[in-house]
Amino acid sequence: MNTGSSIASSAEMPAAKRRPRLWWRVLGIALPLLLLPLLLGLGFWQLERAAEKRQLEANWQARSALPAQTLVSLEGQRDLAYRRVQLQGRFDSEHTLLLDNRVRDGHPGVEVLQPFYDQRSGLWLLVNRGWQRWQDRRELPRIHTPEAQLSLTAWVYQSHETPLQLGAAPSQGWPRLVTEANPQTLWQRLGRAGFAYEVRLTPGPAALDTRWPPVNMSPAKHTAYAWQWFALALALLCLSAWQVVVSYRGARHAAR
Secondary structure, eight states: OHHHHHHHHHHHHHHHHHHHHHHHHHHHHHHHHHHHHHHHHHHHHHHHHHHHHHHHHHHHHHHHTSOOEETGGGTTOSOOTTOEEEEEEEEOTTSOEEEEEEEETTEEEEEEEEEEEETTTTEEEEEEEEEEEOOOTTSOOOOOOOOSOEEEEEEEEOOOSOOOOOSOOOOSSSSEEESSOOHHHHHHHHTOOBOSSEEEEOSSTTOOBOOOOSSSSOHHHHHHHHHHHHHHHHHHHHHHHHHHHHHHHHHHHHHO
16 A cells, blocks of 8 residues: 555656646746736837927927017917917016926026016916026025016926926925926915916026926937837747747657
């Protein structure tokens, strides 16, 4: 009896050992194939984003060449992005917003946004005067604001991406340090009738560093990210093919 049971146990051992190996091989084939559609989807999504950015850059180029309009003439137009506007009025230096976490040329800084009353339309606008370097984080940067009446040229900025939040900023007192500029929220707090979008100055009176990029991320970067996703998909596909070959060779060897 003991001899028979030992023979039966020795016959069952190879099959029991092969089962875990078989599951690992199946998993090694199935998992890459399951991830493949996700990686391909991310790659094509990045290509779509690149096409959108190219269209935005084309709009920027086309509308930058058009003459500036008054704010009243923009009423009724749906697509206001990059539209140039001519403003005439004064800044409100008492309610300055400092948009934090803005780095240029490796230097930390802020973007300076101030309410501007446009006499032609009777509306307030949140004007982004540009970037200013912030050397000492222990003190807020000093902002010089022209007191005289000004004639300014700006363009309408509409963000097409969710802003990146890099930490909380103080929200009390003026100037106010913020991580996101929201004109409508500001007008509600101040009880003013204002334009719904931020406008950014072109070089001229009251402008700081106005080297504005038309888009936050270039089409070339989106295309590069797309090829990275496609490369990962190709690597997984090669891994699945290798697992199939190994499993096939293992099955032929076991059948001999």
